[in-house]
Amino acid sequence: MPVQLLKIVKGKLETPLPSHLQREELKHLQEGFDHTNKYFQGIVILSYPLTKLGDGTAFFKVVLQDLDNWSSRINSINILIHGKMAEDCAKVMHQGDTFIVTGFKLAKSPTAKEDGRHICHLEVSEEAGSAIYVCGFPTFFNALFFSPNTFFLLFFSLKGAFLRSVTPKYVYTPLNQLKDGTIVNLYGVVKFFKPPYVSKGTDYCSVVTLVDPSNIKLTCTLFSGNLDSLPKIYEAGDIVRFHRIKIREYNGQIQGINSGGFASLTFDGTIGAPIVPRTSSKLYTFTDEEQKTIEELRVWAASNLSVSGPVAKLSDVQPMLYFNLTCQLVGKAQVDGSSFLLKVWDGTKCPYPTWKVPVEARDLEGEEVLLHQLRNLMVDILVYDNHAQLAKSLKIGSFLRIYSIHTKQTSAHNGDGSHIEFHLHGGTCYGRGIGVLPDNNPDVKELKIFLESVELSGSQNVEGMSSLELDDTFNSVTDIMVFNGYTSFFSCVFCFTVLTDHQDLNNTDLKTILNSTAPQQYRIRAKLQTYKPQQLYQSVKLHCSKCNTLQEVPYGGDFDLILQDSALTTPNPELHNTSWYDSVTWTTQDQKQRKITIHFVKHDEMLRQPEDTLIMIEGGTFKEVCKLAKRFKCVIPVRSTEDNLEPLDLSAPFLLQGNVKYYGCKQCSTPKPIKSLTSIAAEDQPSWEPTEIAQVLGIELLQYVFIMKFTLLDGTGMLNAYLFDYENFFQIPASEILTNNFLQEKMQMTMNALCPPGRKLDDLPWLECFIKSYNIRDATKQQVYYQIFDTTVAADVV
């Protein structure tokens, strides 16, 4: 049975429990009675700590009171819960909760004499087919109800409607452990997908190929009569979570297929993008743990999956290619039985004359004025067969991503000049199809801003002109706007790249590089067509050079929580005022009466100027620690143990200097007690370098890096090169950028100069840089990647 919503109003289930279940009274819980199809309900009056039995299984004991029989001499009973159910239950249950149990086994309670409770106890476990439902006390609002075999619930308290309990524990199967004939839950990164299309049967169909760090591919075929219940995938690289997907074998390969109860969540796969699930289901579980899984998959995908499909603006199109276009629908018309016309624009102008599909004006749906105004920027896309059916249902004004459009050049004939045609052929090979993007999609947001800038200019001076004049004016105005779009703001800055070494290398064209084996180094001259991430702050990551992993820069809020947590540890006075630091403790004047201790590290037994001094702090808040970091040379947040001061959890920065927070790798660090710092404190002139501090504290320092993907073109080919840069390329330390507005502006201006938004390919500046190729081998094949090196951006103000 799929997930079902049970509303609980005024203490009663609005939708009742499964109808075959009947409530059993406490007095009827006796050996010899048949308890199948019965449930017992009580209030949790006591629970014992979760323990493990001798054989390792978890064990949890709760005591329930039957409120309807509260006046009886015996009105409580012991419930003994075994195995996974015990663990799950211990997590969510609170004293005072309403507890419903079915599928229990009844046995004589050995402790009845001592505890005065019911003569029997109930034994409950997943193996026995039991189910437990727990509802919060005192006010129920609503609850989720899962099948008896999986069990349970979560609920929202009426006050504040916050999620209190942990949701059911889903188990996710890695793709290399899938077995024929099973129904599983899984996560995967979308390697390939066909947007939902009209199948020959009764449903929409979407095909999705997933990969995960086990490096196994799984192709899933998903059907639904309801477009909304298929996963909302917009591009390869998106991350999905499938619940209850059926695994089976077809042609010797495993495949996934949806069946009853299938549910999916889809996430943007870009590192740093907000983690907001796209789903049609109103109810879904999503916890911190699952958030972490998404983050991990994003990092894995960033270095293991190349999904850069051909994304192009109309201004970039070339004859004879397949590309994906993000655009807005301006007009549409039925052409004949098997083809349908879509008139779209993306604010840029196609560099070639484009064909116009002849249709009667009265057959054309769309706003007449707009169709006229945009006629030189719009292109006609003819979509065929299965796509025609879907195209018919599209709403004018909606934002579309059309996958694998074919551009076809037609040579000049009959006085017509040569032109370029756009076709979306029938069939779904290579993911050919049409997807509707929601307004909150980041690419749509960007496009909207751009389209508005174009539209403004186009609508000026329209009145009182003949259509011929209008044509000319409009053409030139929009061209200028498209060209200048965003660039006017930055036109005073001129950026170029500087090669910092290997002056003897000659330029190699991209085609040659793409046809060569790796590893090699090249000097290239190319244009930066696009780059990712477009939100530049998302390009800053933390890198561990030891295990070579990347991670997100944690939020300040997490640090604050860790500090709050550590403030609960009372400073240990025995650790104050040693030979190498002086300590000061005080209590805050506010209501909280917090105790703060600062240890000032001495030099030659003397305190030095604050700007040369390292301090350690216990019990400070986020604000206080950050403030002190600006005043003192270094700040290390610490807490007391019985005999040492130690660094905090490595989710928090172990060191702060000025605005920069330094983190350690959780995987590679083996933190040592703070007294290890004495070796530095004893130096003649301690420099308190983060690298040195990290080393003596046994911490593997994470370095701030810029990670970006540049799509480079030179007329002979296109390749994606990664930028992995601590500070050389932008001449900005990656560690500084997140806290410095000026540096952020500088970086934005640099990128805008290297890749001016909205500009045609021809008008992009040429860049020179060095790239090196290298091989990455996964289970199935070897792939060549490219990285920018020894290149720097310089800027001149013109």
Place this chain on the structure above:
DNA sequence: GCTTAGGTTTTG
């Protein structure tokens, strides 16, 4: 009622 598609470009 229980298929449809099961990645790898139409041929307009």
